[in-house]
Amino acid sequence: MPARTGRPPKISRADIVTAAHRVIEEDGVASLTMRRLAREVGSTAMALYHHVRDKEELLLLLLDDYATGHARPAEEELPGEPRERVVAVATAMREALAGCPWIVDVLRADDLLSVGGLWYPEKIIDAALAAGLAMEDAVSAYRIIWHYTAGEIGARAAAAGRRAEGGSTYRERVFAELDAGAFPRLAEVGPRWAELTARDTYDRGLRALVAGLLP
């Protein structure tokens, strides 16, 4: 083991990640700046660059930490029937993401979760294969479910954001200006739109997908 030399570190990657989680939990991802984070760990913004390459790497670190730490369903408790297993895993995935919706913005890329979140695609693809799908179709089934889940989380996050920063004036204006002749259905539901869109429809969509995608 080589002798450790030089100045002993004041902060660690783990400190940074912990502080970043706290900032996000308290004030949202938008508040997570290098300067704010530095203040939180009792250091300077520039010191952070000794532990992470840039902000993107920090976010990836954060993501992975979250995925690894989040409780997932016990393998034995998953239903044996393939379709039900996909529903169970996807529901768990959505639940994990719902706790930190900013994740979807960070890693919407490439249809993949972080390294720590690979359990979900693994299990969904595995169940799809068990249901009799060829590998190609199993992967595409997973991607379709992922797109649906990411879209739902994104919409929820955006709606929550709007709600937090004052009334959703835009939607109200849309319905106020609505031409009832051109858009009779929307005019009809207009008054109930807020109530209806507050409902959780994830499961309904998920089951429709699973029924349509798995043989």
Add this chain to the structure above:
Amino acid sequence: MPARTGRPPKISRADIVTAAHRVIEEDGVASLTMRRLAREVGSTAMALYHHVRDKEELLLLLLDDYATGHARPAEEELPGEPRERVVAVATAMREALAGCPWIVDVLRADDLLSVGGLWYPEKIIDAALAAGLAMEDAVSAYRIIWHYTAGEIGARAAAAGRRAEGGSTYRERVFAELDAGAFPRLAEVGPRWAELTARDTYDRGLRALVAGLLP
């Protein structure tokens, strides 16, 4: 008509919106800053604030302009059969959005497109009602389809973004570090992942949803 008084305007809202479209088309949404936009219209950043309240209003304006201007399917050409009509409208919606994926980031909120884009939800809800759904279920069917569509567009946009700014190193690292014992299915598809995720699976998912949601 009251006499128009004061200095005649040098730039109009229309000029601003046109220039903004050009900037986005050329260099992406990230490049759309008030200063850049001002340069583009031959003015100063501050002059813009005389025509739009803030950047958010500008984006909404942009969104609406796009939705209004985009060609949508002729009413007569839509299939008569309700399920097929939903598929046709949703496909057109996705196609319209694919042309400007940044839209999804801007208005992912509230499950609604802009004022100019209301045609899509109107037609989808209408077809869902024609298929025999109650209003509540028709709205939730629309929302589910919207979430799926927004998620797909978002993933495509993110993937395109990564591709533009150099190789998708992250995904490669994920597969390189993959523990084949813990994730046998992913290890198996790993080499084909890029190829498989390049495929367009929107239609498959959409038809699964429609089949599962409409009676």
Add this chain to the structure above:
DNA sequence: ACCTGAACACCGTTCAAGT
């Protein structure tokens, strides 16, 4: 009424210097 310049309070990141 419309436009301008200077300024404010921020960003992420780099670089040379300290311990």
Add this chain to the structure above:
DNA sequence: ACCTGAACACCGTTCAAGT
């Protein structure tokens, strides 16, 4: 090896002043 301060090149937005 690790941390710091000053600086760079940006943001969106406000405000007082010009025409």
